[in-house]
Amino acid sequence: MSDAQPHLYLVDGSSYIFRAYHRLPPLTNRHGQPAGAVYGYTAMLWKLADGLNKADGPTHMAVILDASESTHRNEMYDQYKANRPPPPEDLIPQFPLIRVATRAFSIPCIEQNGLEADDIIACYVLAATKAGWKVTIVSSDKDLMQLIEDGKVDMLDTMNDRRIGREQVLEKFGVGPEKVGDVLALMGDSVDNVPGVPGIGPKTASQLIQQYGDLDTVLASTDEITKPKLKQNLIEHADAARLSRELVRLVCDAPLPEPLDDLVLTGIPPEPLKEFLEDQGFKSLLNRVAGGGASSGGTRPVDVMASKPVAAAPTPPEAQDINVDRSAYETVTTMEALDRWIAEATANGFVALDTETDCIDCVIARLVGVSLATAPNKACYIPVGHVSADLLSDAPSQMPMADVLARLKPLLEDPAVLKIGHNLKYDWVMFAKQDINVAPYDDTMVMSFDLDAGRGIGGHGLDELARAMCNHECIPFKQVCGTGQKAITFDKVPLAQATEYAGEDADICLRLWQRLKPRLASENVTRVYEMVDRQLVTTVGRMERRGIKVDRDYLASLSSEFSKEITALEGRVYEAAGGPFTIGSPQQLGSVLYDRLGLKGGRKGKSGTYSTDVNELERLAGEGVEVANRVLEWRQLTKLRSTYTDALQAQINPETGRVHTSYSLSGAQTGRLSSTEPNLQNIPIRTEIGRKIRDAFVAEPGYQLMSADYSQIELRLAAQMADVPQLKEAFAAHEDIHSMTAEELFGSVDRDTRGKAKTVNFAILYGISSWGLAGRLGVPKEEGAAIIARYFERFPGIRSYMDDTLAFARTNGFTRTLFGRKTHFPNIRAGNPNHRAGAERAAINAPIQGTSADLIKRAMNRMDEALEKAGLEGVRMLLQVHDELLFEVPDGREQEAAAVVREVMAKAAEPAMKLDVPLDVEVGWGANWGAAH
DNA sequence: GATATCACG
DNA sequence: GACGTACGTGATATCT
Structure with missing residues (x-):
């Protein structure tokens, strides 16, 4: 390359x-320090340096850093960058x-007191172009776009591999690089706190500069400007605009800290690089060095492993057989034996435990027995609530429950003894009812969820994990308690059998813990486990215990109201159909509509049956088929009656008079909670008639229900994670995001385009x-494609976010949220394109939905303490519905409570993370849930 | 137990 | 260029 033109790469x-x-x-490195950004940086440098000797690759290279906090810009304007978090x-x-x-790459690293990285870059650009070199600035900072010169200077955004030349600058700013500074001066920059002119954003700024040529001419021509507000702002803030122009002007005449020729890139000596990669534990990169110097190949970020596995395993770690000897378990019926086990657990420092009860619902369940395990095959069962199996025999010999609990309490609360459970939320609530606060604790179900969500081993139940991880079959609950009519509760199970069953649960739990615990660190999920999900066990346990009050009489009257209408509708449907049939049977309904009434419609589904879902019925209704409308109404009312008004009444706990849902901590692969028995996360709200159900959820006398929900949280997170400036700015300015999108996509905002x-x-x-x-928009597919294309064009970050997310998922088999939560996608490399496409869509959604789940979980974990600190211990967090929290608040404390709740929710990402987009929270309250919205 | 439908975010 | 008709859940009724 002796006579080739030198090409300098300047990395910002x-x-x-x-x-x-x-x-x-x-990610974290081998020392457990955070290293995700370092890893990304290392991979990027590698890729750049690898371009040596290639077309348009670097012959010279330097990394430019910001050295000092304060520069000449702070002397001009003391508020410069003052807002930066x-x-x-x-x-x-x-x-x-x-x-x-x-x-480690043997590349010069240049920084200079009093100069920002941008200025140093400008100085080098000027010097290099004067010497006849080509320059590529590796950055996407819009300030640096001022330096672009066709054929001489371009920019490279390595995140999405995009080259930025004059054309791209014109596209973004509407003006060439030489005028970018004037545009920037008018629009200002909230991140750097460059004031600009109020009311002027990128659009207006660009238009003014295009029209008048430069900033000074704009400021001198205000009398030509017709919009009164714009004119006034330009006059009033002319000085701010001039100051802004100076702030964004790059210094390009400072002496070079290192001469140009010293930046020559001759190749990367392998030894220092190897040493660095080894120290950090960047194994995948290390393998490439070992392969022989700078090699080629993609540099997609891969999971950084600590010490053991080399790359993220696309399949779960293999099962390891275990030997389980149930006959070794001990039934504890004397204080002496109990004390022996407590001493053993205390000396051990950890103990696995499980509780047996007479009911699956922990809020009403009564304790039947407790099992403990201190080592493999070393487990015991302590019966405390067993009764005789029939009327003829006596209850088995056991210690009084109160005595056992009094002895266990110090162990369960001992800060030096770790209690390990599987789905410990259940056990925690059982003990909390006895005034025992189990702590500290680990939960193997939650660990498994954080490690293997989506990995295709089914759920995270103890029995399933024993099978998948240990090739071990646990005694099925059915085998002990039977099924159907003959089923018995656990308190009637003979002690010998109970000991084998319960002892096994504790024993297996302990073994799972031994296998899962070390994986948390090596697979980099410690953070999400410790900072989000583990704490949630007790947070949610407290919520489940509280339950929510439901107005039974109101539900009953709704039920009969619905029933009357349902009967009336049935009559009209039968009349139209020419005879009665089962409306609830899609099969019969389809045959009535399409065969008997001869309506036109398509078959659908593998079963070859007619589809009668809402879309089909609404289509028919649109064609004037009255009966379709009646069926739709009938469906809605029967659904509401069976799923809500009737079922909910049956779910009211007779002891508390409240409904206690159960939240699953490991149900939804993206990290969301799910709610069962009853599901309180799908209470109607979208239709007026459905909304009546919400009114049945009421506050205790003297209290109000208060609802707080995150506004547009997933879109905000998409803007943040995909790094889309327009969207971020719109959220920062509290604009209506759909209107803003409508403006960008369709050029106008009305009801239709906004929708x-x-x-x-x-x-x-x-x-x-x-x-x-x-399909959704009811337009031809070409138009759908055109809209998507326009969206990607207007919000380019979205495209690269999707590409990057998919590339990451393909390489690693999983995605991560901002807080490190993993979701696995085994189908991402499926041969079946249908399965693969499904996995891809899910993989794009998971980081966003999952980050939203992380955020609200963090807020929930902090909520009780924050309320207590504010003297609001009377405020009770009752329900979570993905982006909403529902509270019971003493009358008169609503404003105070709202302030605390809002603060905790809005700051849920901090201090781990500072988001660019604000997390707005909408709060309302009233006598019932319907009124709280 | 599978399928269809529909309630929510 | 083919693929497919949005992501994540849970409950109910009907039918096999």
């Missing part, structure tokens, strides 16, 4: 690591590692297809 290191930090999972806590330790990484934009926004979150979108 500071801006890169911020973006890498937000875009990459929160401190970096996230787990990014701070990564800054120094950036220098270490750069040195379409809303659909498009959701489509994006769910992993879009042009067919699907077209």
Whole structure:
């Protein structure tokens, strides 16, 4: 390359690591320090340096960093960058590692007091172009776009591999690079706190500069401007605009800290690099060095493993056989024996435990026995509530429950003894009812969920895990208690059998813990386990115990109201159909509609039966088929009656008079909670008639129900994670996001375009297809495709977010949320394109839905303490519905409670993370849930 | 136990 | 270029 033109690559290191930090999972290095951004940075440098000797690759290279806090800009304007939040806590330790990484590549790392990285870059650009070199700036900072010159200087955004030249600048700003500074001066920059002119954003700024040529001319021509508000702002803030122009002007005449020729790139000496990669534990990169110097190949970020596994296993770790000897378990019926087990557990420092009860619902269940395990095959069962199996025999010999609990309490609350449970929420509530607060604890079900969500081993139940991880079959509950009519409760199970069953549960739980615990660190899920999900066990346990009051009489009257209407509707449907049939049977209904009445419609589904779902019925109704409407109404009312008004009454706990749902902590693969028996996360709200059900959820006398929900949280997170400036700015300005999208996509905002934009926004979150979108919007598929294309064009970050997420998922078999939660997608590499496409859509959605779940979980974990601190211990958090929390608040304390709740929810990401988008929370209250919205 | 439908975010 | 008609849940009724 002796006579080739030198090509200098200038890497904007500071801006890169911020973006890498937000875009990459929160990985840790071999020392357990956060290293996600460092990893991303290392992979990027590798890729760049690998371009040596390739067409348009670097011959010279340097990394530019910000050295000092204060520069000449602060002398001009003391508020410069004053609003900038401190970096996230787990990014701070990564800054120094950036220098270490750069040195490991033997690439110069340049910083200079009093100059920002942007200025140093400008100086080098000027010097290099004067010498006839080509320059590529590796950054996506819009300030640096001022430096672009066709054929001489371009920019490279390595996150999405995009080259930025004059054309791209024109596209973004509507003006060439030489005028970018004027546009920036008018629009200002909230991140750097460059004031700009109020009311002027990118659109107006660009238009003014296009019209008048430069900033000074704009400011001198205010009398030509017709819009009164704009004119006034330009006059009033002319000085701010001039100051802004100076703030965004890059210094390009400072002396170069290192001469140009010293930046030459001759190749990367392998030894220092190897040493660095080994120290960090970046195994996949290390393998490439070992393969022989700078090699080629993709540098997609892969999971950083601590010491053991080399790459993220696409399949779960293999099962390891265990030997279970149930005959070794002991039935404890004397104080002496109990004390022996307690001493053993205390000396051990940990103990696995399980409770047996007479009912699956922990709020009403009574304790029957407790099992403990201190080592494999070393388990015992302590019966406390067994009764005789029939009227003829006596109850088995056992200690009084009160005595046993009094002895167990110190152990269960001993801060030096870790209590290990499987789905410990259940056991925690059982003991909480006896005034025992089990702590500290681990939960093997939650661990399994955090490690293997979506991994295709089914659920995370003890029996399933024993099978998948240990090739062991647990005694089925059915075998002990029977099924159907003959089923008995556990208190009637003979002690010998009970001991084998219960002892096994504790024994297996302990073995699972021994296998799962070390994987948390090595597979980088410690953070989400410790900071989110483990704490949630007791948070949710407390909520389940509280329950929510339901007005039974009101539900009963709704029920009969619905019944009357249902009967009336049935009469009309039968009349139209020419005879009675089972409306609830889709088969019969289909045959009535399409065969007997001869309506036109399609077959659907493998079974070859007619589809009669809402879409079909609404289509028929639209064609004037009256009976379709009646069936729809009938469906709605029977659904409401059977699922809600009737079922809910039956769910009221006779002891508390309240409904206690059970939240599953490991039910939803994305990290959401799910609610069962009853499901309180799908109480109607979308239709007026359905909303009446919400009015049945009431507050105790002297209390109000207060609802607090995150506004548009998933779209906000999409804006954050995909790093879409327009969306982030719109949220920061509390604009209506669907209107803003409508403006961008269709050029105008009215009811129709806003509605379409809303659909498009959701489509994006769910992993879009042009067919699907077209179907939803009722437009031809070409138009659907065109809208998607326009969306990607207007919000380019979305495209790269999707590409990056899918590439990551394909490489690693899982995705991660901002807090590191993993969701696995075994089908992401499926041969069946249908399965694969499904996995891809789910993989695009999971980080967003999952991050939203992480956030509200963090808020929930902090809520009780925050309320207590504010003197609001009377406020009780009752329900969670994905982005909503429902509270019971003493009359008169609503305002105070709202303030605390809002604060905790809005700051849920902190201090681990500082989001660019605000998390707005809408709060309302009233006598019932319906009124609280 | 599978399938269809529909309630929610 | 084919693929398919949005992501995540749980409850109920009907029919096999």
